Amino acid sequence: MIFKLALRNIIGNGWRSLINIGIIAAVLISLIWMEAMWYSWLVLAKTQQKQWEFASGMLRSKNYDPYDTFSWEKSYAPIPAEVLPHVESGDIVPILYAPSVIYPGGRQLSAMVKGIPAGQKVLELPSSGLAPSEDGPIPALIGKNMARTTKLGIGDVFTLRVKDSAGAFNAVDLQITDVMDSPVPSLDIGTVWVDLSALREARLLTDVATVLVLKEKSLQSVSAPQYELITEKEFFADLNEMVMTKAVGQSVLFLLMIFLAMLAIFDTQALAIFKRRKEIGMLSALGMTKGQITRMFTLEGALYMVFAAIASLVLGFPLFWYFATKGFALPGGVDFGVVGFDRPLKFVYPLPLILLTLVLMFILTAFVSWLPVRKIAALKTVDALKGGTNA
Amino acid sequence: METKTVTITKMSKAFPTGEGEFLALKEVTLDFGAGEFAGIVGPSGSGKTTLLNVIGSLDTPSSGEVDVLGYKVSQLSAKQSSELRSHHLGFIFQTYNLLPVYNVYENVEFPLLLLKMDSQKRDRMVKDALEWVGLTDKTKSRPAQLSGGQCQRVAIARAMVKKPSLVLADEPTANLDTENSLHILDTMKNINANLGTSFIFATHDQKVIKYLRRVIRLVDGEVVSDDLQTGA
Numbered sequence: 313m314i315f316k317l318a319l320r321n322i323i324g325n326g327w328r329s330l331i332n333i334g335i336i337a338a339v340l341i342s343l344i345w346m347e348a349m350w351y352s353w354l355v356l357a358k359t360q361q362k363q364w365e366f367a368s369g370m371l372r373s374k375n376y377d378p379y380d381t382f383s384w385e386k387s388y389a390p391i392p393a394e395v396l397p398h399v400e401s402g403d404i405v406p407i408l409y410a411p412s413v414i415y416p417g418g419r420q421l422s423a424m425v426k427g428i429p430a431g432q433k434v435l436e437l438p439s440s441g442l443a444p445s446e447d448g449p450i451p452a453l454i455g456k457n458m459a460r461t462t463k464l465g466i467g468d469v470f471t472l473r474v475k476d477s478a479g480a481f482n483a484v485d486l487q488i489t490d491v492m493d494s495p496v497p498s499l500d501i502g503t504v505w506v507d508l509s510a511l512r513e514a515r516l517l518t519d520v521a522t523v524l525v526l527k528e529k530s531l532q533s534v535s536a537p538q539y540e541l542i543t544e545k546e547f548f549a550d551l552n553e554m555v556m557t558k559a560v561g562q563s564v565l566f567l568l569m570i571f572l573a574m575l576a577i578f579d580t581q582a583l584a585i586f587k588r589r590k591e592i593g594m595l596s597a598l599g600m601t602k603g604q605i606t607r608m609f610t611l612e613g614a615l616y617m618v619f620a621a622i623a624s625l626v627l628g629f630p631l632f633w634y635f636a637t638k639g640f641a642l643p644g645g646v647d648f649g650v651v652g653f654d655r656p657l658k659f660v661y662p663l664p665l666i667l668l669t670l671v672l673m674f675i676l677t678a679f680v681s682w683l684p685v686r687k688i689a690a691l692k693t694v695d696a697l698k699g700g701t702n703a
Numbered sequence: 704m705e706t707k708t709v710t711i712t713k714m715s716k717a718f719p720t721g722e723g724e725f726l727a728l729k730e731v732t733l734d735f736g737a738g739e740f741a742g743i744v745g746p747s748g749s750g751k752t753t754l755l756n757v758i759g760s761l762d763t764p765s766s767g768e769v770d771v772l773g774y775k776v777s778q779l780s781a782k783q784s785s786e787l788r789s790h791h792l793g794f795i796f797q798t799y800n801l802l803p804v805y806n807v808y809e810n811v812e813f814p815l816l817l818l819k820m821d822s823q824k825r826d827r828m829v830k831d832a833l834e835w836v837g838l839t840d841k842t843k844s845r846p847a848q849l850s851g852g853q854c855q856r857v858a859i860a861r862a863m864v865k866k867p868s869l870v871l872a873d874e875p876t877a878n879l880d881t882e883n884s885l886h887i888l889d890t891m892k893n894i895n896a897n898l899g900t901s902f903i904f905a906t907h908d909q910k911v912i913k914y915l916r917r918v919i920r921l922v923d924g925e926v927v928s929d930d931l932q933t934g935a
């Protein structure tokens with residue numbers, strides 16, 4: 313009954329209802345869009361980072377502290393006997409890091425040189441061209457970003473100086489064989505990739521590595537006491553945190569929009585209570601209880617939200633569809649310095665999150681509608697019937 | 704003994720004013736039986752509306768007893784007085800007080816929605832009520848599209864649709880011309896005759912007074928006379 317009446321009021325309210333529904337629907341569409349963008353980006357970033365860098369897990373040498381540059385020189389540890397067969401079979405990819413100095417075109421720059429087996433198949437990093445030839449410079453791979461800062465291109469030869477295990481500097485000649493378009497900036501910025509064996513040779517090292525990348529999750533249980541297992545959760549902690557920070561930064565805009573929508577509802581409701589005072593008196597005279605009247609007006613406000621949700625799903629559908637299939641490209645290829653933003657982002661929709669948003673918005677609308685309606689309870693029927701303002 | 708619809712015993716109503724209280728009704732004692740067509744008559748400010756409001760449990764008496772259809776008005780909870788109004792009372796006001804967003808049919812249907820009945824029965828009752836007042840061709844119109852006389856007929860249909868025991872009409876003709884006034888008075892008189900519904904009017908309109916079977920004169924909140932009119 314109350315529902316029917318509330319519905320009638322909304323329909324009877326005509327264009328004012330439409331404006332309210334329009335405003336809320338616009339806010340909902342933006343909310344869903346924004347949530348989908350951050351979520352899709354996070355999903356994409358994780359997928360790409362797994363494909364290019366992390367695979368199914370990572371064992372990191374305990375000698376390596378990513379935050380301590382002085383540790384990098386001796387950041388390796390021997391590959392344990394139990395791991396070696398997996399390295400043989402290609403299921404575990406050892407990577408060796410070494411701080412180095414490169415001399416591209418007569419300049420001097422420090423870079424992290426990383427050795428990876430040229431034949432590895434676990435990561436999408438294009439290492440296949442790194443297999444060293446008998447003589448001539450060692451093949452090297454860099455990212456687009458690194459190519460820009462070093463002004464190096466395919467075919468260019470430059471010198472790299474790296475410390476060997478005895479602490480002496482060795483200089484080797486490298487030649488760029490490939491410039492990759494890595495979606496993971498950390499594989500690109502300040503990094504030079506060479507074949508693992510070539511790097512070991514230059515550093516007079518044998519079976520050592522800084523990190524061991526695992527193809528399968530089951531390999532996480534191999535015994536490698538000098539290594540520390542980095543789980544997915546730990547690995548992506550920074551990424552998650554960054555997305556949260558950025559999303560929270562954006563949320564100010566959203567709170568503003570939600571506030572606007574709520575204001576529209578509050579205003580409509582407050583005005584209704586004021587203008588429809590006499591009507592409320594009549595409803596009471598006809599025998600409606602204050603509870604029923606309060607519920608009716610609250611429901612009326614909350615129904616705006618229901619209609620807006622339907623409207624936003626229907627009206628927003630083409631938009632949502634477009635972003636899911638064509639993707640979202642940042643104008644002018646803005647470089648966010650973060651994973652995954654250099655190509656169109658195809659949206660995936662976090663349904664539970666969207667549902668939660670709708671439910672929260674519904675509760676919020678119901679509350680905001682109820683706020684001005686509360687006053688009804690304090691209104692005497694006779695006074696309301698007079699329509700005046702002397703409550 | 705005749706069953707009483709309304710029994711008022713030494714009822715007073717005081718309104719707080721700037722400097723104390725204003726006594727709008729002074730120890731009124733009255734009763735109404737079933738099927739009455741009575742009017743409270745008196746000059747403006749004599750307390751007619753106040754008396755009607757107390758009978759309709761829209762307002763509470765300051766002292767004395769008011770019994771309406773077995774409900775003790777001064778002791779009712781908000782819920783009980785809603786129940787009394789929704790089940791047993793009909794109201795007609797000078798300003799019609801129709802619900803503007805509802806059409807004629809919906810306005811008349813409203814009291815029945817509060818009573819929870821099946822939709823077929825409801826539909827039949829709404830159509831009956833619209834027939835009594837001669838508005839069967841206006842069911843889809845909004846109040847804003849109707850004349851004053853038509854609005855008041857909708858209000859009568861709304862008051863009558865649930866066949867209440869008692870209808871309270873406060874200056875129902877004050878905004879109507881003679882023709883419309885007589886039309887609605889005829890309508891109400893017919894309903895009174897056919898359904899046995901009690902009507903209590905508050906009015907100072909001579910046209911209305913002519914129709915009344917019983918005239919209660921109120922002056923400054925006091926009943927000064929209470930007469931039956933045989934000519935009506």
Ligand SMILES: Nc1ncnc2c1ncn2[C@@H]1O[C@H](COP(=O)(O)OP(=O)(O)O)[C@@H](O)[C@H]1O
Pocket residue numbers: 718719725727745746747748749750751752753754905
């Ligand atoms: N809420 C109120 N507060 C103070 N005085 C009131 C109130 N309602 C009515 N009165 C006073 O009570 C008297 C009777 O009013 P009312 O019953 O409306 O008279 P009538 O309907 O006969 O014109 C008037 O003098 C009026 O000013």
Ligand SMILES: [Mg+2]
Pocket residue numbers: 751752753873905
């Ligand atoms: Mg009056």
